[in-house]
Amino acid sequence: MKLLVTGGAGFIGSAVVRRAVAQGHSVVNVDALTYAACLDNIEVVADAPGYTFEQADIRDAAAMAAILKVHRPDAIMHLAAESHVDRSIDGPAAFIDTNVTGTYVLLEAARAYWTEAGKPTDFRFHHISTDEVFGSLGETGFFTEDSPYQPNSPYSASKASSDHLIRAWHETYGLPIVLTNCSNNYGPFQFPEKLIPVVILKALSGQPIPIYGQGDNIRDWLHVEDHAEALLLVLEKASSGSSYNIGGENEMTNLELVQMLCGILDRLRPARKPYAEQITFVTDRPGHDRRYAIDPTRIVEDLGWHPAYTPETGLEQTVQWYLDNEAWLNALLARDGVGERLGAAK
Template identity: 75%
Template sequence: MKLLITGGAGFIGSAVVRQAIAAGHAVVNLDALTYAACLDNVASVADHPEYAFEHADIRDRAALDRIFARHAPDAVMHLAAESHVDRSIDGPGAFVETNVTGTYTLLEAARGYWTEAGRPAHFRFHHISTDEVFGSLGPEGRFTEDTPYDPRSPYSASKAASDHLVRAWFHTYGLPVVLSNCSNNYGPHHFPEKLIPVIILGALAGRPLPIYGDGSNVRDWLYVEDHAEALLLVLSRGAPGESYNIGGENERSNLELVRTLCAILDAKRPKPSGSYADQITFVADRPGHDARYAIDPARIARELGWRPSVTLDEGLERTVQWYLDNEAWWRALQSRQGVGTRLGVGAVSDPHRGTVSGANRRSPEE
């Protein structure tokens, strides 16, 4: 099967690219190479005969039409998105442009290609989304595919809008789509502004390890390679029009997570004295910070036979080791715009000058 994967130079997208090639698929990686993209993420498959790269923006309809015509994919896996909650607070326009307008443009290009090809039954458009569209949970319960949407940030609102567009294209035009909503991903190649790499790299640098609020916010963590495996399964075996929640079944509060990372670092690269946990500090909370996310993956387990294979403790140990072994990768990304600067604290966004942060502290990001 030939897959057109959007956002394939990003964190999750590159894991899907690598795993798809390993599984014997041909892959066309379409990426605009914005600030969070890194072609080093797919260096291991760059010379593979079944891999091709297209530098293009999903908002560019003419480019999309050329790419569909040139490569004739059997399926689209749509991962390209602006995904950073704090950046969405400072500059929501980019999230609407990419996640809403971009998804619309890609849907229309895919529909045109599919229609011209005679509406083949095997074609699939797989839209990859987030659990954040469901809002915030209390101490009990988990998100299911039937949970009402209740997005709380510009990021999650833009992803909710894109989910609705994909479903509308299925019901109105018959485009054979599948959807999936995942919990928080982590693992190798995670961009350095996200929570887990922020803590690992900040600990190694001897900086304070900032935690929003009191650290009680809970997330369900999913190892990125488990997620990539699930996405390929949903693509190949998911029913058109259906949605599948993909969760790691690994809930942990932010404070517990940070303490676990510090303990792993204490064992793998001990400080001359004390623990990395001594660097933990608490900072002002993010506006509208959701209290808890948790995915119920019963449908994908029941219908497709998938369950996560990597425990959180195992995955965190693998992740820490990867960052210790790949310093050249993360050092090259630390100079990119916004990395190492706290975002999402009431910054003013000027469309002509970009986003000006309201503070200059490193911060944990989900």
Template identity: 65%
Template sequence: MVSFTSINWPNRILVTGGAGFIGSALVRQLIAETDSTVINVDALTYAGNPESLAEARHHPRHVFEQEDIRNRPALDRLFREHRPDAVMHLAAESHVDRSIEGPAAFIETNVTGTQNLLEAAREYWQALEPAARERFRFHHISTDEVYGDLGPNDPAFTEETPYAPSSPYSASKAGSDHLVRAWHHTYGLPVLLTNCSNNYGPYQFPEKLIPLMILNALEGKPLPVYGQGDNVRDWLHVEDHAQALRRVLEAGRPGRTYNIGGRAERTNLEVVHAICAHLDELRPRPSGRHEALIQFVTDRPGHDRRYAIDDSRISQELDWQPQESFESGLRRTVEWYLENTEWVQRVQSGAYREWLETNYGHRGVAE
């Protein structure tokens, strides 16, 4: 494998959404393990948290810009002032349940925001000197949810699987993927696309399944599981994902898509039971086992049954594979939330608690 200090590795990387869950993991790695300067662009909405950047936050090679990708003049300024060699685009509204409650924000950020970024990048790229134009990359980070869902025995998603998004969130990400490909085919912009499976790990905002279950269990609250908990997801540790993103930026072929998975399909109920087992060992309940808190609630609309990733392309072409098993990664994640209660308390704002009530309060116990 080529090292991350290869001659083609960019000196200056503009990362959008770099204070979010996946973005902050990427920024932490870029600062700790490369010599690149990172221009971190984030609007700091509810899910963006500078504290998630840890030691990278105040590093001299980390430059933070609080800007919204929906603001085209701001993007033009960022390219003009910082002169990046590459863009890694992670800024997005990303929660399915929120997209059901309010889809407009997902279209504005994920579609219009991506179009703004593509146009700003294209104008900047076209004005570069030939050698710099050749090196420039626009890496768009997306989701496996654009492919729709699978039956129990269907083969896993490949990069050629037709798009069939089911939620406003996945439809908006599918739209952004199509825009990125169009800017490559129409204008020649050297793009890279990646579609990943469900991420988990430290610093994840507590509306997502794994941190929500950990934190509810610690507070003795019900653990709300949609339907019968038989929906299947492939789980990818966020640090493995960040490594894969770096590998694609370094050696991926422009115009090509790479699926990134964790090789860890589990039903939601299996995930919740595994979390409970870890907590039973690490933080026992005086009144019994944590699994007693599981409560099945009415399923959400259009809930995809199964996602699965075939990662043969990135494995064979770029020699990448996940290093973390689900068992080891989940254990580390549970331990992190137990050890970082101050971070958790600061992100659990009043607005977040209001959203929990909006999403789960009306569902009730499933019959």
């Protein structure tokens, strides 16, 4: 297929681009190159046959229409988004502007393109979202595709809004869509404002490793390569109007995760004392969701997908990648907000 991927220079988007090119798809990568984007993430495919990069903002209606007219993709995979909860607490406007307005602009451009093409039934608009739209779980239970939406942060509220737009354009205009909601991603090329690269960065620099509250918030961790594989599988095989939750089936508390990372670092890059001694508990994030966990039964039964990485194999591979790519990491340290405590506003 010929795919248009938005946000393809970001963390998850670049994993999708790399895998799609490796699978033989043609890819048009559309990215505005905001603070969290990095062209090094897709350097390996930069000269690949069938790969094209377009620097453009999804909020620019004229640019989106022109790119669709020129490249005429078979499908759109929409990953471009503001995604850091802490930043959304400090500055929610950017999240509404990009995640809601940007999605609306892209949807309208896609609808016009699809209509002009004669409304082909095999066209797909694949919207990639998050399990955070469902809110917070208690000690038991799992998010399913039928869970009610209860977003608790400006970020998750903006993604919930974009999910609703996707559904509405399908129901009202017939636009062929698929929707996926994923759990917390990790892996190579993740921008160093998210928990795992922050832990690695702080540990190696000898600084305190910050953990919100008591570290007892629980997340389901999904390796980005497992996620990219699932996204392309959904795009190729899912029926129009369907939705799938994608989870790694790897629940652990934030404290357990950080302790595991410290143990891996102790083996791979020993220091004078255990890295876990740098762990420091800091004031919790406002509105911090207690627990996320996904039931992936639908994608397993319908499409035969299973995550390949366990926490042990995935975290070891991730830590080793950061140790082997410190130049990539260090190049991003001067970017806005890296190394600062964000999202503490009350």
